[in-house]
Structure formats: structure tokens, C-alpha cells
Amino acid sequence: MKIIQNMVVRIISHPFVQRRPVIVQFVKFSLIGVINTMVSFAAYLFFTRLIKFDPLIANALAFVIAVTISYVLNKNWTFRDRGRITVNQYSRFFTISGIGFGLSEVIILVVHHLLDIHDFIAFTVATVIVMFWNFFANRFWTFRPTSVDLRK
Numbered sequence: 001m002k003i004i005q006n007m008v009v010r011i012i013s014h015p016f017v018q019r020r021p022v023i024v025q026f027v028k029f030s031l032i033g034v035i036n037t038m039v040s041f042a043a044y045l046f047f048t049r050l051i052k053f054d055p056l057i058a059n060a061l062a063f064v065i066a067v068t069i070s071y072v073l074n075k076n077w078t079f080r081d082r083g084r085i086t087v088n089q090y091s092r093f094f095t096i097s098g099i100g101f102g103l104s105e106v107i108i109l110v111v112h113h114l115l116d117i118h119d120f121i122a123f124t125v126a127t128v129i130v131m132f133w134n135f136f137a138n139r140f141w142t143f144r145p146t147s148v149d150l151r152k
Helices: 002-013 019-051 057-077 087-114 119-142
Strands: none
Touching: 002 019, 019 057, 019 119, 057 087, 057 119, 087 119
């Protein structure tokens, strides 16, 4: 864990990154995404391999688990939003995540069910594409930049 922490500090402290607050946010968002992706992948594998759910149902369950964790971590660390958790903000986050979820479902449907490519590959492709959608939509809608220093 110490190695990861040192790596994050070095990346965020680099002068190039310091001059570009959006990069700091994206690095933080990505790190939270890695955590949530591991949670999501573990949940997905649990539901598909152990419980034998269909990949689309497993993806939905993995989504609900990961998005809840993601909201709390991104609100507090990535976007440094110290305000109270509100229904409006939580709804916005879930709306964006829901659109991302719909996109991932379509990708899995096409790649796995229609093209007959392994479900885990389809799930991975969907995860990468949806990450970019989620970051930019949340940055500009859910957690709009303010005059607060975004590098923190």
C-alpha cells in the first residue's frame, strides 16, 4: 500500500500535473475506479461463477455495489466536495452511472451475446469505455468545478 501511496503522491506532485487540475482529478478518479473495478469484478465473478447468474444480471448487481462506493469516495477525495450528501447530488451521480451502466449493458450484449466473445472480455471493454463517460459527466454535472483549488 505504501508503494501505491508514494506513486500517487509523485504523480500528483509533478509540476506538469500541478498546472493541470483536471489531471489530478482524473488520477484520483482513476484510482478510485481501480478500487471499484476490483470490487465490481469480484462481485461479477461471484455472481456469475458461484451463483450462476446471467452476465447481464451479474453486471447489474456489481454496478449497484460499486457505484455506491464510488460516490462516497469521489465526493470526498476526487472532487473535494465537503458539502452534505444531498438527494439531488446523489441522484445526479446515479443518473450518470445509470447511463454508464446502460452503455455497459449494451456493450456486453453486443460483444458477448451477439459476437460470442468471452463475457469477461466484454465486461472489461465495457468497464474501460464507461470510465471515461463517468469521469467527465460527473466532473461537469454532479461535482461542477468551483473556485476551490482542484489540486487538493
